[in-house]
Amino acid sequence: MHQSQTVRGASPWSAAWQDWKQAIRVPALWMNLALEDLRDRYRRTVLGVAWIAISFALFVAVKVLVFGQMSVASTREFAIFVTIGFGAWSFISSMVTDACGAYLHSRAWILGTAVPYPVYLLQAALRNWMVFSLVLLVMAVALFWKPTPWTPAAFLAIPGLLAYFVTSVWLSALLAPLCVRYHDLLHAVQTSMRLMFFITPILWMPGQSGVLAELARINPMTHYLAIVRDPLLYNHWPATSWRVVGLVNALGIVAAAITYASTRRKIAFWI
Amino acid sequence: MYLECNGLTVDFPVRKGPKDPFDFESHNLETGGEIIAVDGKPHVRALDDVSFALGAGDRLGLVGHNGSGKSTLLRALCGIYHPSRGSVRSDHDVSGIFNIHLGFRPEASGYRNILLKGLIAGRTHAEIAAAVPGIAEFAGLGPYLHLPMHAYSQGMAMRLAFAITTAFANHILVMDEWIGAGDVNFQDKVVERMNSFFESADICVIASHNNRLLRKITNRCLWLDAGRVRAHGPTEEVLNAYEAEAMSIKLEAARQAALLRPRLEIPATHRALWLAPSGHGGLADGHVLAWDASDYNVSSVRLSVIGDAGNEQMICTGIGRGSKFLGPWLKPGMAFLLRDNVDDAVIGRVVFEG
Numbered sequence: 001m002h003q004s005q006t007v008r009g010a011s012p013w014s015a016a017w018q019d020w021k022q023a024i025r026v027p028a029l030w031m032n033l034a035l036e037d038l039r040d041r042y043r044r045t046v047l048g049v050a051w052i053a054i055s056f057a058l059f060v061a062v063k064v065l066v067f068g069q070m071s072v073a074s075t076r077e078f079a080i081f082v083t084i085g086f087g088a089w090s091f092i093s094s095m096v097t098d099a100c101g102a103y104l105h106s107r108a109w110i111l112g113t114a115v116p117y118p119v120y121l122l123q124a125a126l127r128n129w130m131v132f133s134l135v136l137l138v139m140a141v142a143l144f145w146k147p148t149p150w151t152p153a154a155f156l157a158i159p160g161l162l163a164y165f166v167t168s169v170w171l172s173a174l175l176a177p178l179c180v181r182y183h184d185l186l187h188a189v190q191t192s193m194r195l196m197f198f199i200t201p202i203l204w205m206p207g208q209s210g211v212l213a214e215l216a217r218i219n220p221m222t223h224y225l226a227i228v229r230d231p232l233l234y235n236h237w238p239a240t241s242w243r244v245v246g247l248v249n250a251l252g253i254v255a256a257a258i259t260y261a262s263t264r265r266k267i268a269f270w271i
Numbered sequence: 272m273y274l275e276c277n278g279l280t281v282d283f284p285v286r287k288g289p290k291d292p293f294d295f296e297s298h299n300l301e302t303g304g305e306i307i308a309v310d311g312k313p314h315v316r317a318l319d320d321v322s323f324a325l326g327a328g329d330r331l332g333l334v335g336h337n338g339s340g341k342s343t344l345l346r347a348l349c350g351i352y353h354p355s356r357g358s359v360r361s362d363h364d365v366s367g368i369f370n371i372h373l374g375f376r377p378e379a380s381g382y383r384n385i386l387l388k389g390l391i392a393g394r395t396h397a398e399i400a401a402a403v404p405g406i407a408e409f410a411g412l413g414p415y416l417h418l419p420m421h422a423y424s425q426g427m428a429m430r431l432a433f434a435i436t437t438a439f440a441n442h443i444l445v446m447d448e449w450i451g452a453g454d455v456n457f458q459d460k461v462v463e464r465m466n467s468f469f470e471s472a473d474i475c476v477i478a479s480h481n482n483r484l485l486r487k488i489t490n491r492c493l494w495l496d497a498g499r500v501r502a503h504g505p506t507e508e509v510l511n512a513y514e515a516e517a518m519s520i521k522l523e524a525a526r527q528a529a530l531l532r533p534r535l536e537i538p539a540t541h542r543a544l545w546l547a548p549s550g551h552g553g554l555a556d557g558h559v560l561a562w563d564a565s566d567y568n569v570s571s572v573r574l575s576v577i578g579d580a581g582n583e584q585m586i587c588t589g590i591g592r593g594s595k596f597l598g599p600w601l602k603p604g605m606a607f608l609l610r611d612n613v614d615d616a617v618i619g620r621v622v623f624e625g
Contacts, residue, residue: 032386033387036383040378108373109374111369111373112372113373114367115391268353
């Protein structure tokens with residue numbers, strides 16, 4: 001686990017690669033750490049993690065009730081649109097915020113143990129996936145009222161979730177070190193995520209033309225939602241959205257690799 | 272088995288907020304390392320060119336005043352801080368205990384913390400389960416292990432931290448100074464566990480302000496001063512030099528005090544030094560040498576005995592008022608002197624009548 005050799009001049013790339021290899025070899029560690037995070041959040045509650053599913057279901061129900069009145073779409077279509085959109089959104093938004101805090105959250109561990117840093121990044125990602133899996137359960141139940149017939153195209157949502165997984169890992173590796181160095185970034189990201197909620201088609205449908213359609217088209221978040229929502233709701237594969245998500249993931253992985261490798265030696269001093 | 276440092280230098284970037292007042296021109300050099308510029312940015316040189324090599328069975332004690340770099344060195348040995356220059360090499364993983372608040376989950380139970388620490392050390396679930404009874408026994412926490420760690424007292428958390436770390440240590444162990452702070456019973460257990468740890472020819476580095484503990488468990492010491500190695504060698508040698516300096520700093524303070532408040536004339540009616548028989552209080556039969564000159568602005572004294580050949584031999588040093596138990600070596604006719612450390616003047620004299 002620990003670095004038994006700290007040799008001056010070792011390439012930051014190979015050292016970073018070693019970190020990730022070591023971290024991936026101890027899944028039990030980051031799984032248990034993520035589980036502890038979740039337990040901390042719901043400790044001494046009667047319902048425990050069931051709160052995640054309950055609060056999500058209530059949120060969606062109220063949103064459908066209120067905003068459904070203003071929508072031209074059928075209630076069933078709007079309900080599924082909001083359930084999937086808001087479910088995916090809540091994962092992405094909490095993942096982005098948690099990615100910023102992945103190192104800061106583990107400050108005591110970073111200063112107290114020589115665990116390779118990817119453990120903390122995977123811990124943050126996994127913690128969000130644990131929450132998301134409960135939200136996915138509610139989404140699966142909601143699909144009982146799916147307005148369109150079931151076709152095999154619905155399975156195309158699964159690669160969408162895989163794309164989410166890739167994003168959750170590089171987001172942590174990119175944002176965690178930057179937020180340790182620049183604390184303002186944490187607040188900037190939190191603020192912009194709150195704004196993003198309104199300019200992303202979650203509570204409103206983009207339509208075919210007009211300002212809203214244009215806003216949705218240039219917003220990468222729209223495409224992230226579409227790769228999961230479109231196969232499930234409309235039984236179709238959103239090719240353009242996939243191209244956008246693929247590009248964002250590719251750029252993200254490169255940026256995250258550079259950021260991780262160039263900051264790993266300095267995190268303990270900055271934090 | 273080895274652990275070595277070669278020219279280890281660690282520079283901390285000084286994180287200065289846009290509004291933090293920090294004057295680099297008038298820094299206080301009494302604690303902490305030197306402030307230097309690296310790439311035009313201010314850094315504190317926490318460790319400066321530290322080199323040493325430890326082999327199987329070596330127990331190194333780190334001494335030095337607060338901010339001298341002891342904790343930084345321990346963290347660098349563990350791989351938590353990366354060297355700015357130089358290197359740390361070892362052929363085994365280095366385990367460390369720094370602070371009971373670092374590397375534990377306060378909300379989780381003692382058992383869960385044992386599991387997490389075991390996983391960090393690369394143990395399997397089965398190995399961890401096998402180690403649990405031993406840890407529970409050593410820590411002596413019994414049913415408390417089911418409670419969250421934040422419910423533990425400082426001492427209980429310390430016991431658990433120490434028990435876990437030594438149980439999962441991978442041959443090389445580093446420990447920070449708080450380990451010397453437990454109760455007597457715990458310290459005895461620490462010494463015992465450390466000694467059994469050493470019998471397996473492992474390496475240990477321990478930072479402590481408790482010189483008595485260091486004398487018991489270390490064979491070598493390293494004295495750090497502002498991030499630099501001041502002395503390195505056998506424990507007794509280094510600790511004696513370290514204590515002598517602490518003494519001379521105290522003496523200097525006494526000298527400064529004497530400039531402001533010179534010693535008053537001690538009247539003939541005041542007994543500054545006397546001998547009294549002692550047979551109680553758990554001490555063996557003998558005599559106690561007592562002195563009191565504190566009312567006359569004396570703050571640092573030295574006691575000595577005049578030997579058979581007329582030579583003066585120091586017994587101890589102390590403050591203006593105190594006492595010292597004298598062993599069976601006391602013989603009738605021996606003369607004792609009380610001297611003011613500031614100017615060496617004899618301010619008290621007593622002869623043992625028998």
